[in-house]
Every structure is written in C-alpha cells, then in structure tokens.
Amino acid sequence: MRVDLRARRGGFALSAAFEAHPGEILAVIGPNGSGKSTLLDAIAGILPASGTVEVAGRVLDAPAGSRNDDATARRVHVPPSRRRIALLGQRPLLFPHLSVRENVAFGPRAQGVARGEARRRAEQRLEEVGLGGLASRRPAELSGGQQQRAAIARALASEPDALLLDEPFAALDAPSAAQARRLIAAQAHTAGAGGRAMPIVLVTHDPMDALILAERTLVMHDGAVEQSARTAEVIGHPRSDFVAALAGVNRLAAVGAGDGAVRTPDGLALRGNGDALGAGAAGSVVFAPGSVRVDTTPADGAGSVPNRWSGRVTELEPIPGGIRLRTAEHPAVAVDCPSTHAVTLGLHPGQRLAFRVDEADVSVRAGS
Numbered sequence: 001m002r003v004d005l006r007a008r009r010g011g012f013a014l015s016a017a018f019e020a021h022p023g024e025i026l027a028v029i030g031p032n033g034s035g036k037s038t039l040l041d042a043i044a045g046i047l048p049a050s051g052t053v054e055v056a057g058r059v060l061d062a063p064a065g066s067r068n069d070d071a072t073a074r075r076v077h078v079p080p081s082r083r084r085i086a087l088l089g090q091r092p093l094l095f096p097h098l099s100v101r102e103n104v105a106f107g108p109r110a111q112g113v114a115r116g117e118a119r120r121r122a123e124q125r126l127e128e129v130g131l132g133g134l135a136s137r138r139p140a141e142l143s144g145g146q147q148q149r150a151a152i153a154r155a156l157a158s159e160p161d162a163l164l165l166d167e168p169f170a171a172l173d174a175p176s177a178a179q180a181r182r183l184i185a186a187q188a189h190t191a192g193a194g195g196r197a198m199p200i201v202l203v204t205h206d207p208m209d210a211l212i213l214a215e216r217t218l219v220m221h222d223g224a225v226e227q228s229a230r231t232a233e234v235i236g237h238p239r240s241d242f243v244a245a246l247a248g249v250n251r252l253a254a255v256g257a258g259d260g261a262v263r264t265p266d267g268l269a270l271r272g273n274g275d276a277l278g279a280g281a282a283g284s285v286v287f288a289p290g291s292v293r294v295d296t297t298p299a300d301g302a303g304s305v306p307n308r309w310s311g312r313v314t315e316l317e318p319i320p321g322g323i324r325l326r327t328a329e330h331p332a333v334a335v336d337c338p339s340t341h342a343v344t345l346g347l348h349p350g351q352r353l354a355f356r357v358d359e360a361d362v363s364v365r366a367g368s
C-alpha cells in the first residue's frame, strides 16, 4: 500500500505519506483530533482526497496527468465499494435483521459470489474467529466482543486487499480485546485472496497495542505525520511529549554538559546510552519511571553525581502494581515505586527521597 494524500474535513487539513507492506501491521497513533480516522476515511475513499493511493498494485487515487506513460490521463478515483479495502471501526455495525452468517456472507454476495460459496466462505471465516457455533444468531444475540469478531469475519470474507482498523479494541473488555488482537495478528500473516498477505493499518490510542502488534508506527499530529519509524524506536525514543506521555516514559530536554553527561533544564545530571551530546548540544533523554530506584537515605553524591538526585514528594498517584510519584524539585520526572517497596518506604507527601537510575536505562538522543 502506497499512500501520499491530502484531504480536508471542514477546517481541518490532512497530509500524509507512507507505505505499508503486505503482511505488515502499521500502527497509527496520535492525540484526539490529529486526523487518524480522517486518514482511514481518505484511504477508503469515503472522504475525497487529492494525491495517490495504491493498494496491491491497483491505483485507487491519482491526480490528473500523474502517470508517466500518459500525461493527459484523467484523475483516478475508485469508489469505496470497488476499492477492495475493508474499514472496520470501533462499533461493529452489523445488519441487525440478518443472521451473523448472512452478515458475513453479505460482502461476497455483493461481489457476485454464488449463494452457496458465499455461505461456505462466511462459515469458514466465522469458524476462524471462534463463532462457528453462533452463525444462525442475530447480532443482538451476541456480546459486544462477539459482535466485533463477527465484524472482523465480515471484513475478511470479502477478501480485501487491505484492512483498515479504527480503534477496533476500544469498546471491548480485556479478554475480548485480547482475542481480537490475536485474530488480527494472525490475519496479517495469513495469505488472503490470490495467496497474498495484506497490509493492515491499525489506528489505536494505546501505544502498547502498537508495540504488541505493529512492526512500524506512524505518529499523527495536527493532520500531519510527526514520526514514522519502527515501533520500538517510536516508543523507546519518543520524539514528542505526546508519545512519551502515551508510552509512559519520562522525556526531558537535555543539553550536553561536556563531561559525557547531559543536564536537564531543572538541573538533573544524567549519563546514558545512545547519542553523545557535545558541550552545549541540544537533545533529549528518555527513561522509564519504573527504572528509577527509590530510597529514603540520600544516595552518595546525590545532586552532584550523574544519575542520582533527591527530592521532596509532592504527588502520589496509584498505578497498576504500585505508586507513581513526583517531586517538587523535578516535577517533570515521574518515578514508579512497586507497591511492596512503597509500603517499606512508607511513602507520603512531603517525604524526602533519594533516586538513582542506571546509565543503561537512560537513552540520549541528539536534536530537539
């Protein structure tokens, strides 16, 4: 899939270019209103866009005169129904009056597949998503998770060339989401029609979904692609405070101190791995709140030795398995303390604590 498009929705402008390969899951993350759904709608052809969309070697959108072989060629716009792209949103949107089997067979039937074959294909797809026994039910007789799985089966039954998923796990409880995740991961690697695996574009709010499922991630911001890289790079070395917050890591501006360490604006001295910042060179440091060790007795050299500091607790916030704290001296630094250790320390607001983080857990990046 090759996408290079621009689209407008009211006053909102979108511009995005990327490629997604067959068998690949590409995650798209970004704040609310950054244009993730708009991007999927434009690829699916629901929203008029200018630029190029190519899927499985078929040109679905192309500007006039864009083809090398024919400068007079007219603009290409294949309508949504003929794009062979399946778009699946948060809500399953099954036809309530049809059985689950008929819902899944609907796509193939609309493509002209004979009734018996469409039914066979629907049953096979339902079997694959674990709904083989529920094919005769109406959607209302299924749970939300089962409905979403039926919708995935329906999307796949049309044997699309690409699958676009918009927050497909958002409305599901944890077990249903896990099941849907497995299904989608398996699907990416399964050869579809004609023995081809297909690209999957997955819009998600949860960077951990990206980490579990997607080799590469696109970060959207204000209608543009802010970062496009391997997911491990996006999460491990976020370029924006937004991704850092989503990924749950500390990201601080830093300046090379000239002694191999870097200094943050609030005076934290840190040594880490990654890029070497010369004296005065700007960059950023990233470390996980959970990689910081907390103690009541000040660490040796706290304040003067890199990777050690102290502070007075101002904020305590429960997190799964422990407590996240912040200090008055370094409010931008979150520190996670496991519950057992929190009990031992007797964590409380106003408490003075010592902190240290291993060099190996701090990553330094040059540039802003």
Ligand SMILES: Nc1ncnc2c1ncn2[C@@H]1O[C@H](COP(=O)(O)OP(=O)(O)OP(=O)(O)O)[C@@H](O)[C@H]1O
Binding pocket: 009, 010, 011, 012, 030, 031, 032, 033, 034, 035, 036, 037, 038, 039
């Ligand atoms: N039908 C519409 N008419 C006009 N503007 C719209 C319409 N739908 C969305 N927008 C605007 O387009 C922008 C992008 O919205 P979009 O839904 O693509 O963002 P998103 O990243 O998917 O957000 P979310 O994470 O909240 O789903 C927003 O500013 C939104 O207000």
